[in-house]
């Protein structure tokens with residue numbers, strides 16, 4: 001039987017661990033040849049070697065697949081171009097880009113340093129731009145290509161102590177949508193996925209209070225490999241009409257997220273003054289205001 005991604009070539013950034021590792025293995029199992037990029041970053045973003053990526057490549061090869069390691073940083077424009085070139089040189093083409101590499105530098109906003117903000121934007125947002133932009137000319141020329149970018153409910157819904165990360169991840173969602181629009185005429189697709197997975201990335205969540213402990217116990221049930229089947233499906237030709245969307249995957253649950261649209265309007269023929277805004281517009285709009293929900297306030301049920 002023909003496998004779903006037979007003949008395709010994929011690049012998975014941050015593919016050495018966690019969610020990216022599961023995706024790299026599943027893409028290979030579906031027949032794709034895979035460039036496993038990972039600089040073996042510590043959670044805070046310091047490079048510590050290619051070992052995790054090498055282990056994933058070894059596992060793919062042991063299962064009869066083809067893969068190669070790339071140890072570059074997505075945050076660097078030239079390195080991002082080299083990882084795409086490495087796919088083309090080694091395997092002859094590039095069909096799939098999974099922007100998954102990530103780091104955290106959590107801090108409450110009033111204590112967040114410039115370095116903490118810049119580092120997270122550089123890997124998640126600029127990194128997703130760098131790698132996508134490097135692949136774009138290949139996708140345009142061949143008239144096909146599939147981007148999947150990892151976003152987060154920390155951005156789509158909200159989370160505390162993650163202003164850098166939330167800003168980057170909502171940026172990633174907008175980047176994905178813009179790529180989908182700009183490149184639709186070349187048969188190129190772009191979607192964002194918010195994974196839920198127990199990886200070292202969320203292992204850094206504090207579990208001191210009983211409430212935090214309960215939450216962390218729930219998070220430990222989230223299997224990173226369970227994100228992969230959905231991502232593989234998105235990359236298949238059978239999903240050719242799926243683009244510009246925002247999805248979520250949490251164990252056996254798959255979500256489609258809404259995208260912002262006006263939910264209420266206030267208008268006044270004679271125009272507004274600050275006073276009439278306060279008297280009329282804000283009370284009118286207030287019925288549609290959102291609470292300061294965090295992701296955990298919205299996803300209140302145990303994962304299925």
Ligand SMILES: NC(=O)c1ccc[n+]([C@@H]2O[C@H](COP(=O)([O-])OP(=O)(O)OC[C@H]3O[C@@H](n4cnc5c(N)ncnc54)[C@H](O)[C@@H]3O)[C@@H](O)[C@H]2O)c1
Pocket residue numbers: 013014015016017018019020037038039040041042043045052072073074075099100101102103123127150151152153194195196197198199200201202224
């Ligand atoms: N785990 C979750 O519940 C969760 C939730 C929402 C979003 N995400 C997103 O999913 C993606 C994967 O997260 P994870 O939980 O598997 O984390 P992880 O820390 O287990 O894996 C991330 C990988 O990215 C690599 N990396 C970091 N900086 C890099 C760089 N500059 N260049 C190349 N590789 C780099 C790391 O070495 C690491 O192996 C991230 O984008 C993350 O923001 C995860």
